[in-house]
Amino acid sequence: MAKVKKQPRPKAQTPKGFRDYFGSEVTRRTEMLAEIARIYRLYGFDALETSGVETVEALGKFLPDVDRPNEGVFAWEEDGDWLALRYDMTAPLARVAAQYRNDLPSPYRRYTMGPVWRNEKPGPGRFRQFYQCDADTVGSASPAADAEMCAMLSDTLEAVGIARGDYVIRVNNRKVLNGVMEVAGIGGAEHERERGIVLRAIDKLDRLGEAGVRALLGEGRRDESGDFxxxxGLDQSQSDKVMRFLNAKRETAEETLAVLDELIEQSPLGSDGVRELAEISELLSLQGYGPDRIVVDPSVVRGLGYYTGAVYEAELTGDLARFGSVAGGGRYDDLVKRFTGQEVPATGVSIGVDRLLAALESQGRFSDKVDGPVVVTVMDKSRLDDYQAMVATLRRAGIRAELYLGNPKNFGNQLKYCDKRGAPFAIIQGEDEAARGVVQVKDLKLGAKLAAELSHEEWRDQPAQFECALGDLVAEIQKRLA
Known part of the structure; x- marks a missing residue:
């Protein structure tokens, strides 16, 4: 009889570029998303949840080649069609706006939260699955819609715990840059290649600096590896105009706008962009959003190849500056047109949830947060109903609680379990306590603190354990949790 080959055991490992999230991490994200949703709803936005899978045709940015879709999406072929995991929340919104355009109000205001997937090379802090939290207005061409996005983003950052002064929202406009390129002599259709290179060059300003960008505006650049x-191919005068645009920021919005107005000269498109920036700035100022929160800054180059009008980006500053940009967005009036053939104005903002959480954690925002449940231990297996009644009483009072369901034989293992769960308290009731109608409450957080600070003799004189009547248990736990 042939011997059956034993199948190798699967490796218990997370796929490359992905990660697992545990208890407190998930809880913190959920709480932060709830706070963001509160602000979005306060501004009149409605929730929308779309499928995690879209057709590649609907996603639009990435199309299949002969064998497989282009790099950037996780995709597969099914019944002759290419399907893919969504890589952002905006492309699905465009599909929804087109599909349900006769049923939705116009303008349509929606927010959405959830994971997106990108088939890109992972790196430190860069994963292939991450959360996005978006809000968009579809159907309004008014700069007031852009100003509202900036105001809402400011309110959201402060609501989740980023203090005023620790962030700045910078606003730019793609039309102004297009006007600069017109003035520089590369505005026509025949200069599409040059404009594309210019956009990609200024998008690398943070990484390459002004010298690197200027080189790419001209003949080109050779990097450290020798690659060219x-x-x-712009001349000195043309490059100067683009660089003046990037360095146009002044002390006040009015001064910055004056520089931009002079720079775009007689370009109608550029003038429209300056006018829109001026209107956005004025609307924000009237609502109390001054330069301590929102500024006009032409050096913002986020997505200039994608957006059609206003562009905005929220960056953390001061001690949080290392986290960089945590949110951004802009106006994208061409996206829905792919489906309907008609231009539909739209503007939106997207918050990078994971990076924002990391910034809050670095401030110690969650360091004292109690995440674990109160654990009722088991001293006598025959009295499980009594212990479960204690748990139910705590839960009815809104206290997170659980009954120890492992092997109760070794009480030390129960306390080790409490430590792993991050439990603030362990409830203990043996035969003697039950007869007297009391319980022992072990304050695990205080016990750990005292053990680290006091000598053994001092700790014995101040044990982090107290006795209370069973009827007072809820009140005692509530008092100490508060």
Whole structure:
């Protein structure tokens, strides 16, 4: 009889570029998303939840080649169609706005939260699955809609715990840059290649600096490895105009807008962009959003190849500056047109949930937060109904609680379990306590603190354990949790 080959055991490991999230991490994210949703709803936005899978055709940015979709999405072929995991929340919104355009109000205001997937090379802090939290207005061309997004983003950051002064929202406009390129002589259809290189060059300003961007605007740039990237071929005068645009920021919005107005000269498109920036700035100022929160800054280059009008980006500052940008968005008036053939104005903002959480954690925002449940221990297996009644009483009072369901034989293992769960208290009731109608409450957080600070003799004189009547248990736990 042939011997059956034993199948190897699967490896218990997370796929490359992905990660697992446990208890407190999930809880903190959920609480933060709830606070963000509260602000979004306060501004009149309604929730929308779409499928995690879209057709590649609907996603639009990535299309299949001969064998598989282009790099960037997780996709597969099914019955002759290519399907893919969504890589952002905006493309699904465009599909929804087109599909249900006769049923939805116009403008349509929605917010959505959930994971997105990108088939990109992972790196430190860069994963292939991450959360996005978006809000968009579809159907309004008014700069007031852009101003509202900036105001709402400011309120949201402060609501989740980013103090005023620890962030700045910078606002730019794609039309102004297009006007600069018109003035520089590369505004026509025949200069599409040059404009593309210019956009990609200024998008690398943070990484390459002004010298690197200027090189790419001209003949090109050779990097440290020796690789040469061909530039846009602009002459000195043309490059100067683009660089003046990037350095146009002044002390006040009015001064910055004056520089931009002079720079775009007679470009109608550029003038529209300056006018929109001025209107956005004025609306925000009237609502009390001054330069301590929101500023006009032409050096914002986020997604300039994607957005059609206003562009905004929220960056953390001061001690949190290392976390960089935590949110951004802008106006994208061409996206829904792919489905309907008609231009539909839209503007929206997206918050990077994971990076924002990391910034809050670095401030010690969650360091004292109690995440674990109160654990009722088991001293006598024959009295499980009494212990479960204690748990039910705590839960009815809104206290997170659980009954120890492991093997109760070794009480030390029960306390070790409490430590692993991050339990603030362990409830103990043996035969003697039950006869007297009392319980022992072990304050595990205080016990750990005293053990670290006091000598053994001092700790014995101040044990982090007290006795209370069973009827007072809820009140005693509530008092100490508070």
């Amino acid at each position: 990237t061909k530039g846009a």
